[in-house]
Amino acid sequence: xxxxxxxxxxxxxxxxxxxxxxxxxxxxxxxxxxxxxxxxxxxxxxxxxxxxxxxxxxxxxxxxxxxxxxxxxxxxxxxxxxxxxxxxxxxxxxxxxxxxxxxxxxxxxxxxxxxxxxxxxxxxxxxxxxxxxxxxxxxxxxxxxxxxxxxxxxxxxxxxxxxxxxxxxxxxxxxxxxxxxxxxxxxxxxxxxxxxxxxxxxxxxxxxxxxxxxxxxxxxxxxxxxxxxxxxxxxxxxxxxxxxxxxxxxxxxxxxxxxxxxxxxxxxxxxxxxxxxxxxxxxxxxxxxxxxxxxxxxxxxxxxxxxxxxxxxxxxxxxxxxxxxxxxxxxxxxxxxxxxxxxxxxxxxxxxxxxxxxxxxxxxxxxxxxxxxxxxxxxxxxxxxxxxxxxxxxxxxxxxxxxxxxxxxxxxxxxxxxxxxxxxx
Amino acid sequence: xxxxxxxxxxxxxxxxxxxxxxxxxxxxxxxxxxxxxxxxxxxxxxxxxxxxxxxxxxxxxxxxxxxxxxxxxxxxxxxxxxxxxxxxxxxxxxxxxxxxxxxxxxxxxxxxxxxxxxxxxxxxxxxxxxxxxxxxxxxxxxxxxxxxxxxxxxxxxxxxxxxxxxxxxxxxxxxxxxxxxxxxxxxxxxxxxxxxxxxxxxxxxxxxxxxxxxxxxxxxxxxxxxxxxxxxxxxxxxxxxxxxxxxxxxxxxxxxxxxxxxxxxxxxxxxxxxxxxxxxxxxxxxxxxxxxxxxxxxxxxxxxxxxxxxxxxxxxxxxxxxxxxxxxxxxxxxxxxxx
Numbered sequence: 001x002x003x004x005x006x007x008x009x010x011x012x013x014x015x016x017x018x019x020x021x022x023x024x025x026x027x028x029x030x031x032x033x034x035x036x037x038x039x040x041x042x043x044x045x046x047x048x049x050x051x052x053x054x055x056x057x058x059x060x061x062x063x064x065x066x067x068x069x070x071x072x073x074x075x076x077x078x079x080x081x082x083x084x085x086x087x088x089x090x091x092x093x094x095x096x097x098x099x100x101x102x103x104x105x106x107x108x109x110x111x112x113x114x115x116x117x118x119x120x121x122x123x124x125x126x127x128x129x130x131x132x133x134x135x136x137x138x139x140x141x142x143x144x145x146x147x148x149x150x151x152x153x154x155x156x157x158x159x160x161x162x163x164x165x166x167x168x169x170x171x172x173x174x175x176x177x178x179x180x181x182x183x184x185x186x187x188x189x190x191x192x193x194x195x196x197x198x199x200x201x202x203x204x205x206x207x208x209x210x211x212x213x214x215x216x217x218x219x220x221x222x223x224x225x226x227x228x229x230x231x232x233x234x235x236x237x238x239x240x241x242x243x244x245x246x247x248x249x250x251x252x253x254x255x256x257x258x259x260x261x262x263x264x265x266x267x268x269x270x271x272x273x274x275x276x277x278x279x280x281x282x283x284x285x286x287x288x289x290x291x292x293x294x295x296x297x298x299x300x301x302x303x304x305x306x307x308x309x310x311x312x313x314x315x316x317x318x319x320x321x322x323x324x325x326x327x328x329x330x331x332x333x334x335x336x337x338x339x340x341x342x343x344x345x346x347x348x349x350x351x352x353x354x355x356x357x358x359x360x361x362x363x364x365x366x367x368x369x370x371x372x373x374x375x376x377x378x379x380x381x382x383x384x385x386x387x388x389x390x391x392x393x394x395x396x397x398x399x400x401x402x403x404x405x406x407x408x409x410x411x412x413x414x415x416x417x418x419x420x421x422x423x424x425x
Numbered sequence: 426x427x428x429x430x431x432x433x434x435x436x437x438x439x440x441x442x443x444x445x446x447x448x449x450x451x452x453x454x455x456x457x458x459x460x461x462x463x464x465x466x467x468x469x470x471x472x473x474x475x476x477x478x479x480x481x482x483x484x485x486x487x488x489x490x491x492x493x494x495x496x497x498x499x500x501x502x503x504x505x506x507x508x509x510x511x512x513x514x515x516x517x518x519x520x521x522x523x524x525x526x527x528x529x530x531x532x533x534x535x536x537x538x539x540x541x542x543x544x545x546x547x548x549x550x551x552x553x554x555x556x557x558x559x560x561x562x563x564x565x566x567x568x569x570x571x572x573x574x575x576x577x578x579x580x581x582x583x584x585x586x587x588x589x590x591x592x593x594x595x596x597x598x599x600x601x602x603x604x605x606x607x608x609x610x611x612x613x614x615x616x617x618x619x620x621x622x623x624x625x626x627x628x629x630x631x632x633x634x635x636x637x638x639x640x641x642x643x644x645x646x647x648x649x650x651x652x653x654x655x656x657x658x659x660x661x662x663x664x665x666x667x668x669x670x671x672x673x674x675x676x677x678x679x680x681x682x683x684x685x686x687x688x689x690x691x692x693x694x695x696x697x698x699x700x701x702x703x704x705x706x707x708x709x710x711x712x713x714x715x716x717x718x719x720x721x722x723x724x725x726x727x728x729x730x731x732x733x734x735x736x737x738x739x740x741x742x743x744x745x746x747x748x749x750x751x752x753x754x755x756x757x758x759x760x761x762x763x764x
Contacts, residue, residue, distance in 0.1 A: 018695050018714070071731055078695070078715055192448040198626075198664060199455035203462065211469040217706065218474055218724060224705035229749040230486070230764070231707055239509075239526065240489040240750045240764035248508060251747070271640055307597035310614040310621070352621070353660050363640065405527045411507055411550025412567040 019082075025075075026084050029060065036060045057085065223268060227261055235259075235390040242393065243405050250390060253277045260387040267375050270367040282383060286374045294331035295362050295370070298324045302359035306352060317350040325358070335361050475724035481707075484720060484730040489750065492523055492760040494530055499754035500557070501591075501741050505546045508747045512553045513760055514541035520555045522567065525752065525762050532567055534575045543592040545601075554582070554601055556589035562603050564615055583613045591633045593645075595659075602645060602659075604631040610647050612659060624657045626664040633699075699741045704748030712739030712753050718763070734761055 029036045038052045054076070061072040079085045226232055239245050250259055258278055266273040266282075273279040280296070287293040301324070305316045324333045325343065335343070339357050346354040374380055497517035504511050509526040518539045522532040538559035545554045547564075556562035562583035565575050583589070587606035594601055595612070600621070604610045610624040610631055629650035637644045643659045656666040695715035702709055708729070709721040718732040718739060737756035744751040750764040 070733065074715070074717070074733070192445070192452050195452045196448065196455055198667065199452065199459050201663075202459055202666070203455070209466045209468055211474065214469060214471050214474040217471075218478060221706045221724065222478070225707065227748075228703050228705035228707065229747065230703045230744075230751075231481075231705060234749060238749050238764055240762060245526070247749070248747075271638075303596075307595065307599060309599045309616040310619055311616060356660075360641070367640075407524060407527050407529065408507070408509065410510070410524075410531060410567070410569065411505065413569050 022079060022082060022084055025079065028064065029057075034064070227265060233392075236393040244393065245406060245408070246390070246393070248408075250388065254281075257386055257388055258383070260384070260389045263380075263384050263387045266380075270363075270371045273371065273374075282379065283371075283374055286377060286379050287370060289379075290370065290373075292370060294324065294333055295366050297331060298333045299359060299362055299366070302355040305355055306359075310352075313352055314350050317347055317354060320355065321347055333358075333362055334365075471724065472726050478724050480725060481722050481729055486720070486730065486732060486763050488734045488761045489764045490525055490528055490762040492525060492528055492762075493758070494521060494523075495519060495758045495760075497758060498737075498756040499740060499758060499760055500540065500542045501544045501555075502743060502752055502754045502760060503544055503546045503553075504743055504745050504752065505550050506548055506746055507550055508745050508749065510546070510550070511752055511760070512544050512546050512555075513754055514544040514555050514557070515758070516540050520544055520553065520565075522553060523760075525760075532575060534565055534579075536563075540588070543589050543603075545592050545594055547594050547598040548596065549598050552598060554592050554594065556583065556592060556603070558588050560585045560588060560605070562589050562592045562601060562613070564601070580615065580618070582615050582618050583611060585609070585611070587630070590631060593634060593636060595636060602634060602636070604634045604647055606630040608649070610634060610645075610657065622659060622662045624655075624662055624664070626655055626657075626667075627651055627653065698739060699743075701742055701744045701751060703744060703751075710742055710744065710751055712742035712755075714738045716755070716757075718742070718753060732763065735759070 028034070030038075036052050036056055040051065057076050057079075058069065058072045061067065061075055062069060065072075065075075067075070076085070229238055234247055236246050236250075237244055239247050251262065254277060262276070262278075266276060266279045273283055284293055284296055287296055298320070301316070301320045305313060305320065308316065323329055323331050325335075325340070325347075326332075335358050339361050343355065343358045492511075492513070495513065495515040495517065496519065497515050499513055499515050502511055502513040509524055510522065510531070511525045512520065512522050514520045514536075516539055518536045518541060520534045520536060520541055521530055523530055532553075534553075534555075536555065536557070536559070538557055541555050541557040543554075543556050543562070547553065550567075552564050552566045554562055554564045561581055564580045564582055566578050566580075568575060568578065582601055583592070583603045585603065585605035585607050587608075589603055589605055591604045592601055599615050601613045601615055602610065603613065608625070608627045608629060608631060610627075611620055612622040612624075613619065614621055624647070627647065627649040631647050631649040634645055634647040637646055637656070644656055644665065645659060646654055646656050648654045652669060654668040655664045656668075657663065658665050695713050697711040697713050697719075699712045700709060702723070707723055709723050711719045711721065713719060716733070716735045716737055716739060718734075719728055720730040720732065721727070722729050735753065735755040735757050739753050739755050741754040742751060750762050752760055752762045754760045
């Protein structure tokens with residue numbers, strides 16, 4: 001199913017990349033200087049050329065790609081699975097083993113199919129190849145037969161996938177000559193128009209130097225390094241490793257005393273502060289002292305419109321106008337006249353984004369003015385001083401004493417309870 | 426099918442061909458100009474900028490939980506905001522909600538179709554969305570009543586003309602963003618099922634999408650079979666930027682307007698199916714078709730670690746919301762949490 005629906009160029013190319021890369025490895029193996037040492041191997045009465053042992057394959061992979069044995073075994077196994085390396089002694093088992101049983105190399109291109117299934121152009125190429133490598137043809141035939149027999153023992157689904165992959169690969173790499181229709185010219189025209197439009201817009205856009213942008217990224221990742229549990233661990237311990245949920249308990253949305261890392265993070269950017277429920281609450285307290293809390297309330301109301309249900313947009317816009325924008329409103333926000341005019345006009349035909357300009361204006365006002373002052377305020381500094389730095393708790397020394405993993409209430413439950421209580425009241 | 430022999434149509438053909446040729450020239454000229462402009466600003470490589478950054482030491486990550494229960498390939502998963510619950514979907518049509526920490530299954534839904542390729546957890550934790558070969562995205566409110574059949578409260582939200590490849594809630598439970606095999610992405614109002622905005626521009630199936638957090642909060646990225654990654658403005662429906670990928674395993678995009686780094690190794694042969702960054706952005710985790718997970722140092726461009734464990738292709742990978750772990754889903758029917 002996936003093969004059919006994803007059967008456009010993209011998927012094929014992904015598979016093509018694998019095969020091309022595998023072939024690169026195989027070619028490297030056959031390099032006279034840096035490749036593998038191969039020899040002739042006698043099997044019953046036949047002499048097989050280009051044979052080598054499983055152990056040699058693994059050693060060579062480890063050395064060439066600087067990898068550990070586990071990875072080399074894994075990669076070697078893949079090469080065998082896809083038929084680039086073929087086991088001599090046990091043709092039915094496509095597994096690479098690091099012992100002394102020899103493996104010959106053959107590219108797993110199936111030249112032999114069931115009778116009459118070859119397309120015209122495929123038949124032509126078959127005979128050309130036959131002439132060219134006549135001297136090893138018998139062995140090629142034997143290999144192909146063995147592979148077909150081995151594939152019959154695979155699960156049908158796997159077999160079909162592999163057959164389709166092979167078919168796809170050859171359709172791309174050796175395509176039949178086909179005739180195209182002029183009707184597709186119209187589609188091309190449309191696509192080109194889109195491309196031209198896109199290029200024009202892109203040329204008009206402001207662009208940033210790589211160095212500036214990349215340095216920004218490096219700085220970001222350094223700043224957040226101590227907050228990255230996978231990089232630097234987390235206190236008191238990573239719940240997944242120690243089975244102790246203390247870290248999560250200490251960092252729930254609302255706690256009496258937040259952790260130090262969390263309070264520090266509020267200073268990274270205005271967005272970080274607003275994204276944290278506690279941070280937002282603290283900031284609101286600060287703004288109330290400054291008599292500019294209506295800014296944050298307005299911003300929150302606009303967010304609610306932007307992300308809320310379609311059906312309630314009109315009523316919410318009305319509320320916002322009444323509370324924040326109307327002349328003499330209880331919590332009037334200070335917006336420049338141009339933006340105010342545009343917004344008031346837009347309100348007459350309310351839609352989801354009608355408050356965007358006004359919201360942006362207030363957001364940047366808070367960001368440039370109130371936010372830096374908040375970070376310098378006693379309110380913030382006290383919060384930082386009070387904040388907890390949990391003690392590190394190492395994983396239990398005795399491996400057999402596993403902690404009981406406690407379950408937690410589902411978020412869905414909390415909401416259900418709340419609405420139940422509301423219903424009763 | 427050959428060119429029509431009728432004379433009138435032949436003239437039309439010629440006219441069309443001329444227009445086409447003209448448009449092609451214009452398009453190529455503009456593309457050339459754009460490339461020139463971009464090249465002027467590309468003054469440094471990522472690894473040069475990252476030279477002063479300390480390298481990473483030895484890396485030890487293991488499977489910490491294995492979630493067994495799906496009867497077939499796991500195709501997609503998503504984390505709940507509570508950092509421990511996840512939702513996963515599978516080829517056999519089942520969608521399961523787990524408490525990954527205790528490994529308990531909390532909810533299960535059987536979809537009317539197989540190949541449920543997309544699933545997402547609502548920000549509130551009270552609902553999940555999923556879809557696949559049914560061409561739809563449906564939202565299921567999570568009920569705690571053991572006797573209630575979740576399927577009864579199902580809400581059909583999105584409708585595409587081909588399979589659903591990915592879905593994601595935006596900032597609230599009220600809006601869903603979807604991508605589809607029909608080559609489009611779309612934004613929907615959950616309550617009414619109304620289409621709010623559609624995004625056209627991909628030339629082939631769109632396979633994945635991700636929201637881009639920003640102060641203006643209005644953009645997302647989508648990746649498609651046409652080898653392009655497009656950045657969209659959610660409000661206008663326009664494509665703001667487009668990145669073309671090559672044969673690299675992973676493509677990283679940024680405001681620098683071009684490919685910043687390619688993460689590949691000679692010995693890595695199989696394609697990557699899913700990626701995610703660690704919290705600081707320093708590490709990039711990739712789930713590969715050869716059953717492994719490769720961990721990359723994003724700044725240095727080197728591979729830090731390779732993780733084994735799954736017994737078949739890794740199909741989906743996501744880092745948890747607080748960055749303490751990441752979860753993978755695989756064709757071997759299991760999910761694993763790593764830390």
